[in-house]
Amino acid sequence: MNCMDSKQPETGLLGPESDSQRTLYPYVTGTSVVALKYKDGILMAADMGGSYGSTLRYKSVERMKPIGKHSLLGASGEISDFQEILRYLDELILYDNMWDDGNSLGPKEVHNYLTRVMYNRRNKFNPLWNSLVLGGVKNGQTYLGMVSMIGVNFEDNHVATGFGNHLARPILRQEWHENLSFEEGVKLLEKCMRVLLYRDRSAVNKLQIAKITEEGVTISQPYSLKTHWEFSAFQNPTQGAVGSW
Amino acid sequence: MSSIGTGYDLSVTTFSPDGRVFQIEYAAKAVDNSGTVIGIKCKDGIVMGVEKLIASKMMLPGSNRRIHSVHRHSGMAVAGLAADGRQIVARAKSEANNYESVYGESIPVKELAERVASYVHLCTLYWWLRPFGCGVILGGCDRDGPQLYMVEPSGISYRYLGAAIGKGKQAAKTEIEKLKLSEMTCREGVIEVAKIIYKVHDEAKDKAFELEMSWVCDESKQQHQKVPDDLLEEAKVAARVALEEMDAD
Numbered sequence: 001m002n003c004m005d006s007k008q009p010e011t012g013l014l015g016p017e018s019d020s021q022r023t024l025y026p027y028v029t030g031t032s033v034v035a036l037k038y039k040d041g042i043l044m045a046a047d048m049g050g051s052y053g054s055t056l057r058y059k060s061v062e063r064m065k066p067i068g069k070h071s072l073l074g075a076s077g078e079i080s081d082f083q084e085i086l087r088y089l090d091e092l093i094l095y096d097n098m099w100d101d102g103n104s105l106g107p108k109e110v111h112n113y114l115t116r117v118m119y120n121r122r123n124k125f126n127p128l129w130n131s132l133v134l135g136g137v138k139n140g141q142t143y144l145g146m147v148s149m150i151g152v153n154f155e156d157n158h159v160a161t162g163f164g165n166h167l168a169r170p171i172l173r174q175e176w177h178e179n180l181s182f183e184e185g186v187k188l189l190e191k192c193m194r195v196l197l198y199r200d201r202s203a204v205n206k207l208q209i210a211k212i213t214e215e216g217v218t219i220s221q222p223y224s225l226k227t228h229w230e231f232s233a234f235q236n237p238t239q240g241a242v243g244s245w
Numbered sequence: 246m247s248s249i250g251t252g253y254d255l256s257v258t259t260f261s262p263d264g265r266v267f268q269i270e271y272a273a274k275a276v277d278n279s280g281t282v283i284g285i286k287c288k289d290g291i292v293m294g295v296e297k298l299i300a301s302k303m304m305l306p307g308s309n310r311r312i313h314s315v316h317r318h319s320g321m322a323v324a325g326l327a328a329d330g331r332q333i334v335a336r337a338k339s340e341a342n343n344y345e346s347v348y349g350e351s352i353p354v355k356e357l358a359e360r361v362a363s364y365v366h367l368c369t370l371y372w373w374l375r376p377f378g379c380g381v382i383l384g385g386c387d388r389d390g391p392q393l394y395m396v397e398p399s400g401i402s403y404r405y406l407g408a409a410i411g412k413g414k415q416a417a418k419t420e421i422e423k424l425k426l427s428e429m430t431c432r433e434g435v436i437e438v439a440k441i442i443y444k445v446h447d448e449a450k451d452k453a454f455e456l457e458m459s460w461v462c463d464e465s466k467q468q469h470q471k472v473p474d475d476l477l478e479e480a481k482v483a484a485r486v487a488l489e490e491m492d493a494d
Contacts, residue, residue, distance in 0.1 A: 091342060098314040098338070100471055 026078035026129040028052050030063045031202040032164030033074035033133045034192045036176055037142050037157045038185035041213035042135030044074050045189040047197075048222055049204030056204055064210045066217035068093040071107040071136035072210055073114075076161040077149065078129035085128060088117060107136025107143040111153065119151025131161035137214050160192070163200040168192035182211070194225050258372045268376060269369055272398035275378035276325040280454065281411040281445055282311070284322060284382040285426055286393045287434040290462025291384030292472075293322040294438040296411070296446055297455040312459045312471075316341040318351050319385025320459050320469035321361075324411045325398070326378035333381055333396075337361050354385035358394035358402050366400025380410040386467045413445030420444060431462035435472050439480035440487045456481060 028050045035044035050058030063082070064074040067089050075082040092113060096105050105113075111134040121127050127149045135144040145155035158172040171192050180188065186209060197203045205227070210219040253259050254267030261267060280296040295311040312322045313334045321337060323330030340360045344352035361383065368374045376398050383394045395408040406426055409417035420441045429437065435458060446454055458472040458480070472480070 087346070094317065094342075095338075097317070100310075100314055 022124075022126040023078075023081070023129055026081075028057065028079045029129075029202070030061060030076045030079055030082070031200055032160055032162040032168065032196055033063065033076050033131070034160040034164045034168045034172075034189055034196075035074065035133050035135050035144055035158065036172060036180070036185060036188065037135075037144050038180040038182060040182065041137045041142055041211065042072060042144055043182075043185040043189055044072055044133060044135055044210045044212075045193050045207055046074050046076070046210075047193070047204050047207040049202065049206070050079050051202045054201075056202070059204055059206060060222070062208070062219075064208060064219060066212070066219070067110055067134075067136075068096070069104050069216070070138040070212075071105075071110045071134060072212040072217055073110075074133040074135075074161075074210070075130045077131055081128040081130050085114070085117070085130065085132070089113075106138035106141075107134055107145070108138075110134055110136070111143070111145040111147065111155070114147050115151060115153040118147050118149060118153075122150045133159055133161060136212055140214065163196060163203075164192065167195050167199055171195065190225060194227065197225060197227065256372045257369050257374075257376055266369070266399075269399045272376040272378050273380075276380040276398060276410055277412065277414070279324045279326075279379075279411045280311075280451075281409060281413040281417055281442060282322045282324040282380075282382055283407075283409045283417050283421065283438050283441060284384050284393050284395070284405070285407045285421060285424070285429075285434055285438060286384070286391055286405070287426055287429045287431045287462070290386060290391045290431040290434075290460055290465070290467075291393055292431050292434040292438050292458065292460045292462075293320065293382055293384055294435075294442050294456065294458040295322050295324075296413070296442045297457055298451050299453045299455055302453075306455055310457065312457055314469045315357065315383070315385075316345075316351060317468050318387060318461060319354055319357060319383065320461065322382045322384075322459070324380050324382075329377045330379040330381070333361060333365065333377060333379065336364050337383075340364075351387065353387045353389070354383070354392040354394065355389075355404075357385065358383055358396065358404075362396045362400050362402035365396055365398065369398075369400055382408055382410065384461060385469065386461045391461065412447065412451075413442075416445040417441055431460050431464060432476065435460065435476055436480045436483050439477075439484040443481075443484035443488050444491070456484075 030050055033046040044064055046063040048061050049056055050061040065086055067073050114132055129149050132147045146159040147153040158176050160168040175188055193207055197205055205224045206222045208220050208222050253261035257268035280298040282295045284293040293312055297311055312320055314320045315337045321334055341352045341357060365377050369376045381396045393405050394402055395405055396402045407421035424437055442456060460472055461469045
């Protein structure tokens, strides 16, 4: 690993002074992912933006990917770390498939694997800078879980990452109920994504909604939400303001 | 064929006066003692079949897999010492994985065969390592189409249209040569391979055997997988019928 260890004493908890090997801050990031359980499975929504700091640099980033036959992974945070996670999972699923024994890894197992990976990286002070949402259906059981970059993991009926935690989850807590139909679920997700679009500066108006059921995964084509800006307070915004012209 | 290499056969790093390495030839004998393994290249893919000699009635059918997937697009059928075979398969999987992570595409079958062959050859170069006592038939599909390779304990690897190793390899090769492989689909190939294995199985010497088959073809979407159960049953039935017809003559 570190062939260039400096001769400085290894004081403190951070190990040898080769900081260039640890993740310190993210560079290209994705914003919130929102997901909920519905009647037939899981619905997940994420926009397609990759921000480079405050610049909306990339506008066609797919932040949700199918994993194996039974799971769907959505990520916010550092895009390159997400791609690395996809590599790990690809290898995991490949080895699982090569057994060719009629069994396959379900969402619960993949979620557990991701938790281990994230927690162990965090313990080395070299985290994968992502918040992951893992949802899926296997043998009729629906599963939806989340893992953060410090390895905190839990499962719930609806989850969100980043700003979604503050803006989308209250809506979901009010309006989510068991056995939502597909249309109701999509409407609820779009409501959440619209609030995020208005209020989250790193949100971009190009999103995808993914659905996973026992039959498989469908990720929609990118589309935009309709927004309304014709509020009277927005007409002539500078009228009466001090120092304006 | 059975020459005693007295004195020159104790180590794999010793040549005999007539230029042979006896240890490698003895390793090949280990392969000849195992159940027959066949591979054929059909029009649209590869079919591989193994005659798994059952050592004990207590063994669970379907266990003790002799055909392993090496990557999505390729698989390996092993003859000879099973434990040695496991090692070769593990190495092949690791090579395939490594190639994909470095080059971003699935390992071409030719490249995989070369890597497996040089690994097997490696174990014939040092006195403190014994040669692998197993031969491998490797089949896969890449952008150059379906390809079949065979790797022997000496580390030789050639590309074949049809190959056989193990007990009944001579008889199996004769049967394979009779087939018109370039016009056969894999579905037909499965039936033919089953027929050949049933035919070369020696009822007198070995009692029971289990037939294991796999394919990589258009029907399996270029993925290496076990032949589907219904087709396998169909093949077994056809093979038994063909055997009875032959006996009836």
